[in-house]
Amino acid sequence: MESMHSDDAGVIVVGGGHAGVEAAHAAAKMGVPTLLLTGDPSRICTLPCNPSIGGSAKGQLVREIDALGGAMGVLADACSLHARFLNESKGPAVRALRQLMDKPSYNRMALRLLQTLPALRIEAAMVEELIVSAGEVRGVRCADGRSFYARRVVLATGTFLGGKLFRGEEVQPGGRHAEAPAIGLSHALRALGFSMQRLKTGTPPRVDRASVEYGAMRVQEPSATPLLFSRRSEAHFAGEQLPCYLIDTNERTHALVRENLHRSPLYGLDLIRGIGPRYCPSIEDKVIKFAHNPTHQLFIEPEGWDEPTLYVGGFSTSLPADVQLAMLQTLPGMERCEMLRAGYAVEYDMVAPTELDDTLQTRRIAGLYHCGQLNGTSGYEEAAAQGLVAGANAALATRGREPLRIARSEGYIGVLVDDLVGKGVDEPYRMLTSRAEHRVLLRHDNADRRLTPHGRDIGLVDDSQWMVFTEEIALLDRAVSDAERLRLPVREIGSERFQAPPTLAEALRRPQVRVAELRPWLPEDLSADLAERLEIEVKIEGYVKREEQAIVQAARRERLVIPADFAYEGISALSSEAKEKLARQRPRTLGAAGRIPGVAPTDVAILSLHLQRPEHGSAAVTR
Incomplete structure (x- = not known):
């Protein structure tokens, strides 16, 4: 095949994981000719580790990606086999949606979505080198000798950059299970002078779902009603909703870990040099570093409607396969389990994110953007958020437009980017609600109000999404305004009593009054979702105003x-x-x-x- 010329692709995206998919989707949806290069296009977005999308703080990232016009929320809703809200008792600021995916469906639908974009072309290729001239990127060279040219290149290499897989004494090159690493590109980045370091992550064993005794486990049922990330998704279940299960490790499990540390590449064998994730430690780290805990909770989660595997969350390990099976069989309900695939650790290269500006473009090479685990983050959601920012900004740069910048007070995406480029990382970075000082403003329910105008401005939010957004916000604003004026014809609502008939807003501000009790006085065209948003906005109005005042006071320095x-x-x-x-x-x-x-x-x-x-x-x- 002939190499592409610079005017054949405005943006090249390297890597087909969550960061690469969002980057390619954003650039192509904005109408810029885009080329996605990935080792195996059939394995785009395979969810190589856990089957979940969302969770605490991560769910807010998915909502923000959707509000901007990104892909992850729509894909997740279409493949969800279990959904629950987390932290519901802690208030709307930290309430977060978490879904479990049917992994094969997510992979298929991500590829299908990309194939619908006229401006996007997908090629199977392993990039080995960057073409750089006079401090500017000009394209990439691949392992098979082909070269592709563009003035904007987005690197989304995941764990493939110099990747090594570890399981006991076994060490082999790999970006993840059964996939080769990108060695040449790692050398190329070092040769260009980028500051790099090694990080480490891991994945747990998978067990045969037919070989476990569910009766010995604590069941965790999914929501009885559809819970969605995207405003663009229809309110129905994607398929059968499946339960998850909870179990705990015990002293026998821990004893096997301690007895086999000499066979661990992390401890006794001392093979792993990369720094692992603080907030998702291996079972070896849990047993050794938290020896005072007699048990550790594990999550048993299905990986698909028809998949034979169960994911053992919280049990990441790189111990030898025989030890892993013995450990699994100490767990409740797992005494006779069959292990279909052993867990492993992966060590990989990252580039210091302090090499980037706040558009995720490198300062060292103009036109080169980095996103995802290449920047030292962990998690699908963090990667996808960076991919959208990098892809959108690469596309905007081709047109000479101002870049997309999201402030810390506007979104978790803004917090993520600002933390990475301003503070850097010395361990895999995970988004937490505690990192967002303005989290009372950055809620699951209002992501569209905060960010959809940004998505529309850059051309990522289409007419359909914009029309739904403007109609819903108009309805919500009118409902909030009416709530302040509408006086209810009662003095008692549930257990709450009022000296005089309250307005609807005064009633809602009482902690014990829920919007469902006020349904007879709400507009008929106000959906249940918008009614819930009305309740949240009225109840926390005082907190929001105080936070907005603090932001105004700090704005001068920020600007x-x-x-x-x-x-x-x-x-x-x-x-x-x-x-x-x-x-x-x-x-x-x-x-x-x-x-x-x-x-x-x-x-x-x-x-x-x-x-x-x-x-x-x-x-x-x-x-």
Whole structure:
């Protein structure tokens, strides 16, 4: 096949996982000719580890991807075999949806969705090298000798970059089970001067669903009504809804771990050098680092409607296969289980995300964007969110348009990007609600209100999605306004009593009053979903106003833009550490500068004074 010329592809995306799929989907949906290169197109979005999408903070990311016009929410809704809201008792700010996928369906539907995009072309290829000229990317070279050319390249390599798989004494090259790693590209990035390090993740064993005794486990039923990520999805179940199960490890399980540490590539064999995830540790790490815990909870989850496998969540391990089976058979209901595939650890290369600006473009090579696990994150949702940002910004750059930037106060995606490029990572980064200081504003229910206008502005939200959004927001705003005026003809609602007939809003502000009790006084055209949003907006209005005031107070510092060529070394009052880190990371705003580790509040104050001098008058502009 002949190589593509630069004008044949506006954007090249390397990698077909969640980051690559969202990047390619965004760029192509925005009408930019896009080429997706991946080792095996039939294995796009295979969900190689757990079968879930969403969860605490991650569910908010999926809602935000959907609000911007991305793919993950629609795909998840179409493949969901189990759905539940988490943290419902803790309030709307941390309430999050989690779904389990039918893995084969997710893979098929992701590929089918991409194939519907006229501007997207998919090729099987392993990229080995970047074509760079005068500090700008020009394309890629592949292992089979082909070259493809474009002025915007998005790398979404997942765990494939220099990947190695570990199970006991067995070590083999691989990006994941039965797939080869990308070795040449890792060398190429080092040769270009990128700062790199090794990270590690892992996956648990899979067991035959017909070989376990479910009666010995605690059942976790799915929601009785459809729960959806996307406003574009129809409210029905994708298929039969299946239960999950909970069990606990025990002393026999832990004893087997301790007795076989000498066979562990992480401990006794000392083969793994990469840093593993703090918030998803292996069973070896749990037993050793949390020795005071007599048990650890495990989640037994189906991987598909017709799949024979169960995923043993919380049981990630790289111990030898025979030890894994023995450990499994100490668990309740697993005494006679058959292990269909043993777990393993994977170690891979990442590039320091501090090499990027807030559009996810590298500072070192113009036109080159990084996203997903290449940036040191863990999780499908974090990868997909970065993929959308990188793909959209690559597409916008081809048209000379302003990039997509999401503030920390606008979305978890903004928190994610700002944390990565401003603070960097020294272990796999996972999104947590505690990372978002404005989380009362960044809820599951209002992602569309926050971000759909951004998606529309960049051309990612189509007419159909925009029409539904504008109609729903108009209905909701009218309902909120009416709630403040409509006085109810009662003084008692459930257990709540009022001295005088309350307005609908006054009634809703009582913690014990739920919107379902007020249904007779709500507009007939207000759906159950919008009625729930009405309740949330009214109940937490005071918290929201206080948070918005705090954001306004901090906005001036956040909006003060630092010139790209600002000479930090010329400010003698700055600490040496601040000068070094500011010069290396080149934060775009004063607010971003203040979030860099090692830059003290005094450094920020000094920098602010210098930026407001007449010679830097152009710096004080808003984003």
